[in-house]
Amino acid sequence: MKELIEKYKERGFKLTPQRLAILKFLDGNTSHPTADDIYRQIKKDYPTVSFATVYNTLQMLQKKGEVAEITIDHQKKHYDPNPKPHHHIICISCNKIGDVFEDYSEALRLPYHIEEEFKPVGSHINFYGICRGCQKKHKRRN
Amino acid sequence: MKELIEKYKERGFKLTPQRLAILKFLDGNTSHPTADDIYRQIKKDYPTVSFATVYNTLQMLQKKGEVAEITIDHQKKHYDPNPKPHHHIICISCNKIGDVFEDYSEALRLPYHIEEEFKPVGSHINFYGICRGCQKKHKRRN
DNA sequence: ATTTAAATTAGAATAATTCTAATCTAGTAA
DNA sequence: TTACTAGATTAGAATTATTCTAATTTAAAT
Known part of the structure; x- marks a missing residue:
C-alpha cells in the first residue's frame, strides 16, 4: 500500500x-x-x-x-x-464473486490451429457455482 | 436447424x-x-x-x-x-473472437476451500491473444 | 507565495439493453 | 374460411453503466 x-x-x-x-x-x-x-x-x-x-x-x-x-x-x-494473476468463481444466483488462486496455465494449451491464428497472451477462467448461502435458500424453497 | x-x-x-x-x-x-x-x-x-x-x-x-x-x-x-460447450479466444486489439473446442474440464479442479464455499456448475475460459491481422498491423508500425 | 499541469466536479452525452403499451398475427379450432 | 386469442411485434421511451466536457480547484514544485 x-x-x-x-x-x-x-x-x-x-x-x-x-x-x-x-x-x-x-x-x-x-x-x-x-x-x-x-x-x-x-x-x-x-x-x-x-x-x-x-x-x-x-x-x-x-x-x-x-x-x-x-x-x-x-x-x-x-x-x-x-x-497476482488468478481466476474467479461467481454464484449464478446472487453474483457473489470468489477468487481462485490456482495456476492452471500448464493445462491450458491451445490447439495448434488456434495458435496459428492467434498469438496467445493470457487467459482467465470463469467458474460458475452456487454459493453456500444460495444453496440454503434453494433448499428452503423445496 | x-x-x-x-x-x-x-x-x-x-x-x-x-x-x-x-x-x-x-x-x-x-x-x-x-x-x-x-x-x-x-x-x-x-x-x-x-x-x-x-x-x-x-x-x-x-x-x-x-x-x-x-x-x-x-x-x-x-x-x-x-x-456445444466450448471456450473462446479474443484478440485484445480488434476484439475478434474465435472458438476453442478443447475439453479442459479434467484439469480445472477447484481447490477444496472453494468447493466448500461454492457448488461448482460449470466453467468457461477466456483466452486472450493477438490475431494474425493485428500482428501484421503492429509489425508494420515498427 | 506563485505557478501550472493535472485532478476534480456537476452534469451532459453516449450507448447498450430493457420496458411499455398499442397493434398485429400465427396457429388453432369452429 | 373465419374468428379467436395468446403470444409476438413495434416504435419509442426508460433505464443504467460508463464516458465526456468544460469550468474550477489543487498538489506539488519553484
Missing part, C-alpha cells in the same frame, strides 16, 4: 485525498467492487466526489497493472485490486 | 418470419454477433424489425440452451449459437 503511494508519486501523478481514499478502500479488498460500490463508499468521506474521479482512478490503476477488470458480470464491471 | 424449428413449435412458441430470419442468421454462424449485428442483418429483409424482437428471441433461445451469451467483451454482449 505504502509502496503503491510511492509508485504513484514517482510517476508524476498527484496523490489527492479522493485517490488516497480509493486506494485505501481497494487495498486488500476481496469484494470485487463495482465502480458504484467504490463511489458510494468514498462518498461517505468525500460527499462531493464524482464518478469521473472513480473511473479516472480505476483507469489509471489498470494501466499500472494494480487493478484488473473482471469480465464475469455483464451488468457492471467489477474491479479486482489483487495484481 | 429444422430440428430447432420443430422444437420451437412443439413448445408452443410462434414461428414468425422475423424469428425465422434470426434463426437462419444464427444457424452455423461463428462470428459471435452482438444484438446490433443481428438487428442490422435482419433489418435488411424486415426493415421494421425492432431491437425488442432481437432481444426477445435471443432471450428465448438462451433459455432453451440454443444460444449462449459470451462474457468476454464488456462493451456489448456477444452471442454464440453453438450449444
Whole structure:
C-alpha cells in the first residue's frame, strides 16, 4: 500500500485525498467492487466526489497493472485490486464473486490451429457455482 | 436447424418470419454477433424489425440452451449459437473472437476451500491473444 | 507565495439493453 | 374460411453503466 503511494508519486501523478481514499478502500479488498460500490463508499468521506474521479482512478490503476477488470458480470464491471494473476468463481444466483488462486496455465494449451491464428497472451477462467448461502435458500424453497 | 424449428413449435412458441430470419442468421454462424449485428442483418429483409424482437428471441433461445451469451467483451454482449460447450479466444486489439473446442474440464479442479464455499456448475475460459491481422498491423508500425 | 499541469466536479452525452403499451398475427379450432 | 386469442411485434421511451466536457480547484514544485 505504502509502496503503491510511492509508485504513484514517482510517476508524476498527484496523490489527492479522493485517490488516497480509493486506494485505501481497494487495498486488500476481496469484494470485487463495482465502480458504484467504490463511489458510494468514498462518498461517505468525500460527499462531493464524482464518478469521473472513480473511473479516472480505476483507469489509471489498470494501466499500472494494480487493478484488473473482471469480465464475469455483464451488468457492471467489477474491479479486482489483487495484481497476482488468478481466476474467479461467481454464484449464478446472487453474483457473489470468489477468487481462485490456482495456476492452471500448464493445462491450458491451445490447439495448434488456434495458435496459428492467434498469438496467445493470457487467459482467465470463469467458474460458475452456487454459493453456500444460495444453496440454503434453494433448499428452503423445496 | 429444422430440428430447432420443430422444437420451437412443439413448445408452443410462434414461428414468425422475423424469428425465422434470426434463426437462419444464427444457424452455423461463428462470428459471435452482438444484438446490433443481428438487428442490422435482419433489418435488411424486415426493415421494421425492432431491437425488442432481437432481444426477445435471443432471450428465448438462451433459455432453451440454443444460444449462449459470451462474457468476454464488456462493451456489448456477444452471442454464440453453438450449444456445444466450448471456450473462446479474443484478440485484445480488434476484439475478434474465435472458438476453442478443447475439453479442459479434467484439469480445472477447484481447490477444496472453494468447493466448500461454492457448488461448482460449470466453467468457461477466456483466452486472450493477438490475431494474425493485428500482428501484421503492429509489425508494420515498427 | 506563485505557478501550472493535472485532478476534480456537476452534469451532459453516449450507448447498450430493457420496458411499455398499442397493434398485429400465427396457429388453432369452429 | 373465419374468428379467436395468446403470444409476438413495434416504435419509442426508460433505464443504467460508463464516458465526456468544460469550468474550477489543487498538489506539488519553484
